[in-house]
Amino acid sequence: MGIATVAASSLLLMGGCSDKEQESLRRLAQPVGITDRAPGIHHLWMGAWLAAILVGILVWGLIGYACIKFRRRRDDEIPVQTRYNLPIEILYTVAPIIMVLVFFFFTVTEQNKVLAAASETGPPDHVVTVVGQQWSWAFNYDQDSALDGKTTVHEVGTTAEPPTLWLPIGKSVELKLRSPDVIHSFWVPAFLFKMDVIPGKDNHFSFTPTRLGTYRGRCAELCGTYHSRMLFDVKVVSESDYAAHLRRLQQEGNTGAALGGSEVNQQNGLVNQEEDLDSVKGATP
Numbered sequence: 261m262g263i264a265t266v267a268a269s270s271l272l273l274m275g276g277c278s279d280k281e282q283e284s285l286r287r288l289a290q291p292v293g294i295t296d297r298a299p300g301i302h303h304l305w306m307g308a309w310l311a312a313i314l315v316g317i318l319v320w321g322l323i324g325y326a327c328i329k330f331r332r333r334r335d336d337e338i339p340v341q342t343r344y345n346l347p348i349e350i351l352y353t354v355a356p357i358i359m360v361l362v363f364f365f366f367t368v369t370e371q372n373k374v375l376a377a378a379s380e381t382g383p384p385d386h387v388v389t390v391v392g393q394q395w396s397w398a399f400n401y402d403q404d405s406a407l408d409g410k411t412t413v414h415e416v417g418t419t420a421e422p423p424t425l426w427l428p429i430g431k432s433v434e435l436k437l438r439s440p441d442v443i444h445s446f447w448v449p450a451f452l453f454k455m456d457v458i459p460g461k462d463n464h465f466s467f468t469p470t471r472l473g474t475y476r477g478r479c480a481e482l483c484g485t486y487h488s489r490m491l492f493d494v495k496v497v498s499e500s501d502y503a504a505h506l507r508r509l510q511q512e513g514n515t516g517a518a519l520g521g522s523e524v525n526q527q528n529g530l531v532n533q534e535e536d537l538d539s540v541k542g543a544t545p
């Protein structure tokens with residue numbers, strides 16, 4: 261009865277899912293990837309789950325088999341007690357090592373593909389220097405060919421107004437990650453990927469956006485008081501929209517590189533703590 265109830269209620273639950281939720285279930289909760297690197301990462305994710313489920317079924321099966329086969333059958337009889345079974349202990353040790361090695365092999369192979377340069381033959385089409393700092397992001401479009409190939413334009417966000425990283429569809433991009441203060445992590449769930457932004461370390465990765473749209477990004481490394489406000493958007497647009505956006509930044513006077521420092525230190529929309537403390541001090545007799 262119990263199993264039937266569980267099965268019936270899970271069917272009901274599944275039936276209540278929207279198409280979007282069912283699609284998400286089929287992808288085992290991974291978002292749809294929007295870069296040329298995402299399909300490989302998705303296959304690794306699905307493959308790892310498949311392997312884990314198969315191993316789980318085997319182990320649960322063996323446990324069930326042992327429980328039934330070697331159960332106590334008569335009250336006055338204790339089943340055979342086994343200890344120090346060397347072949348079994350060697351199996352217990354070797355089998356997990358093989359499993360870890362297999363996971364490791366597929367992970368490293370995929371990681372090398374994901375972290376490969378945009379092209380082996382030449383530079384990427386666009387380079388963006390991403391600055392993560394307490395507590396927002398700055399995006400620098402480095403001497404972009406969509407402008408004149410010499411001018412760098414930037415957009416600096418604040419906690420109140422998160423910035424947007426614009427990317428042209430079908431063009432290879434290299435993101436250089438820089439931090440002037442503490443470790444942050446650049447995470448766009450739809451990239452199926454994140455990378456730490458470490459002070460003094462030149463982290464970078466390349467990819468080609470493959471899907472138009474606006475996607476959420478965030479900091480994935482607890483970096484201080486307003487870490488949760490370190491949000492941004494990624495907007496994948498056509499090449500002409502991308503060029504128009506860069507021209508707009510240029511017209512607004514956002515030229516040169518913004519590599520961190522004062523721009524995002526004002527916490528717009530948040531209480532100024534020092535003023536707040538002063539008013540508290542002033543209020544005490």
Ligand SMILES: [Cu+2]
Binds near residue numbers: 392479480483487
């Ligand atoms: Cu952060």
